[in-house]
Amino acid sequence: MLVKQKTKYIQTLGQKKFRQQEGVFIAEGPKLVKEILEYQPASIKEIFAAKEWIDANKKNLKGIVATEITEVELEKISQLSTANKVLAVVKQFEEDKDIITKEKITLALDCIQDPGNLGAIIRIADWFGVEQIVCSNDSADVYNPKVVQATMGSIARVKVFYKNLGEWLAMQKDIRVYAAALEGQDLTGMKKLSEGIIVIGNESKGISESVLKLCNVKITIPKKGRAESLNAAVAAALILSHIT
Amino acid sequence: MLVKQKTKYIQTLGQKKFRQQEGVFIAEGPKLVKEILEYQPASIKEIFAAKEWIDANKKNLKGIVATEITEVELEKISQLSTANKVLAVVKQFEEDKDIITKEKITLALDCIQDPGNLGAIIRIADWFGVEQIVCSNDSADVYNPKVVQATMGSIARVKVFYKNLGEWLAMQKDIRVYAAALEGQDLTGMKKLSEGIIVIGNESKGISESVLKLCNVKITIPKKGRAESLNAAVAAALILSHIT
Numbered sequence: 001m002l003v004k005q006k007t008k009y010i011q012t013l014g015q016k017k018f019r020q021q022e023g024v025f026i027a028e029g030p031k032l033v034k035e036i037l038e039y040q041p042a043s044i045k046e047i048f049a050a051k052e053w054i055d056a057n058k059k060n061l062k063g064i065v066a067t068e069i070t071e072v073e074l075e076k077i078s079q080l081s082t083a084n085k086v087l088a089v090v091k092q093f094e095e096d097k098d099i100i101t102k103e104k105i106t107l108a109l110d111c112i113q114d115p116g117n118l119g120a121i122i123r124i125a126d127w128f129g130v131e132q133i134v135c136s137n138d139s140a141d142v143y144n145p146k147v148v149q150a151t152m153g154s155i156a157r158v159k160v161f162y163k164n165l166g167e168w169l170a171m172q173k174d175i176r177v178y179a180a181a182l183e184g185q186d187l188t189g190m191k192k193l194s195e196g197i198i199v200i201g202n203e204s205k206g207i208s209e210s211v212l213k214l215c216n217v218k219i220t221i222p223k224k225g226r227a228e229s230l231n232a233a234v235a236a237a238l239i240l241s242h243i244t
Numbered sequence: 245m246l247v248k249q250k251t252k253y254i255q256t257l258g259q260k261k262f263r264q265q266e267g268v269f270i271a272e273g274p275k276l277v278k279e280i281l282e283y284q285p286a287s288i289k290e291i292f293a294a295k296e297w298i299d300a301n302k303k304n305l306k307g308i309v310a311t312e313i314t315e316v317e318l319e320k321i322s323q324l325s326t327a328n329k330v331l332a333v334v335k336q337f338e339e340d341k342d343i344i345t346k347e348k349i350t351l352a353l354d355c356i357q358d359p360g361n362l363g364a365i366i367r368i369a370d371w372f373g374v375e376q377i378v379c380s381n382d383s384a385d386v387y388n389p390k391v392v393q394a395t396m397g398s399i400a401r402v403k404v405f406y407k408n409l410g411e412w413l414a415m416q417k418d419i420r421v422y423a424a425a426l427e428g429q430d431l432t433g434m435k436k437l438s439e440g441i442i443v444i445g446n447e448s449k450g451i452s453e454s455v456l457k458l459c460n461v462k463i464t465i466p467k468k469g470r471a472e473s474l475n476a477a478v479a480a481a482l483i484l485s486h487i488t
Contacts, residue, residue, distance in 0.1 A: 116360065120475055120478065123471050123474070123475065124471075124474065124475075124478060125469070126469045126470055126471035127467055127468070127469050127471040127474055128467075128468050128469055129468035129469035129470075130469070152471065152472070152473070153471075153472070154470075154471050157469075157470055157471075221485070223371055223372075224371070224372050224373035224488055225369070225370045225371050225372055225373035225374070225401075226370055226373075226398075226401055227367050227368075227370035227371040227396065227397075227398050227401075228396070228397070229396070230367070230368065230371055230481070231364055231367065231368075231477070233475070233478065234364065234368060234477065234478060234481045237474070237478045237481060237482060238481060238482065238485050241465070241482050241485070244468055
């Protein structure tokens with residue numbers, strides 16, 4: 001059973017203010033909770049789930065408290081349009097103090113605002129083996145429920161940092177910075193990279209000028225048809241596919 | 245001014261049933277309406293817009309009726325979370341009787357259900373010069389306002405057909421059919437194609453068995469990290485980027 005106070009508490013976690021205050025976020029659905037149980041089990045504070053889910057997952061709980069609740073109760077605390085068997089309250093992952101950019105590919109996001117896009121980019125990074133993403137402070141919140149869902153579990157594996165992107169890039173002295181831009185060198189002519197920062201810009205405005213001037217190379221995805229632009233997540237996928 | 249009857253009429257167009265009955269759809273925002281004015285001007289039945297938009301676009305209207313309305317009126321008829329200056333009522337595009345698959349790349353979508361995904365795929369097709377998409381009958385409706393918006397105008401250039409996908413593929417005797425699948429030949433080893441049908445499957449279930457057995461070649465996007473899958477639109481982009 002779910003007490004009223006707990007219901008209210010979970011509902012408030014839809015808002016960034018309360019998520020930050022409490023240092024937690026919510027993850028829903030068997031797929032997502034499975035991935036967090038596997039990759040970040042120590043982060044899970046508690047689980048609320050249908051009997052069916054608890055019965056099937058008893059062995060994987062490793063001492064985590066799982067409260068059985070009814071469908072009606074789950075519906076009340078869910079942020080999904082249709083609640084999906086299980087909801088976990090998860091501690092926000094601890095940020096490493098230093099972001100190491102040597103000998104690896106790092107994605108940098110300049111004001112990606114759509115939660116679906118941010119989630120998709122985290123999933124894409126995970127697919128291509130990119131382990132870290134640095135977001136400008138004005139990007140969407142990685143713990144927004146829509147972002148969390150859109151990562152399909154990759155949030156448990158890819159590290160996401162928030163920085164003043166201009167200041168942070170200025171400190172990356174020996175690492176090459178690549179900007180996804182409309183007029184740059186042809187992506188398909190580029191070699192594989194083992195190190196570098198790839199900057200993806202805002203959905204409508206692209207990369208801000210202050211960030212763009214810190215980039216060493218502009219790269220462009222060759223266009224064969226007539227669409228004016230590509231979605232930010234798609235651009236990230238095409239670039240990572242080519243350079244990794 | 246917008247009469248009450250017209251307001252109601254436009255509001256009903258959010259529903260597929262009414263769109264089909266009337267043979268129209270709505271397109272909103274300066275970017276989208278500009279593209280339809282440029283590529284499909286004869287399809288526009290009427291436009292409702294703020295004075296500012298009408299003043300700026302008088303020259304491009306080519307005799308199309310544009311009614312000036314207030315922000316409050318626009319908000320009432322808009323399907324967007326924030327209305328954006330202009331809304332057009334557009335006739336659904338006529339389907340060609342025959343879909344010609346010879347000497348071109350055709351995308352086929354097997355039950356793509358998320359409107360954002362379908363819109364993104366239309367935009368991606370347009371970017372890579374793919375002129376036609378054949379959707380299974382159970383795919384999202386191309387005239388759903390969310391699809392229309394997500395195409396960013398590419399809906400005016402890419403032809404979208406609805407078919408019983410299995411029956412239609414079975415008739416494509418001499419055209420090779422490629423399936424985006426998890427276990428197939430490595431995409432990066434493939435040559436460019438000048439002809440073929442690329443099938444993309446449902447967001448969670450992939451390509452249905454009845455359709456898969458009509459495919460000649462399975463192709464797979466190589467994975468370097470740990471995510472289980474890629475979004476359908478991202479998969480479409482990576483494949484088209486490689487083979488076009």
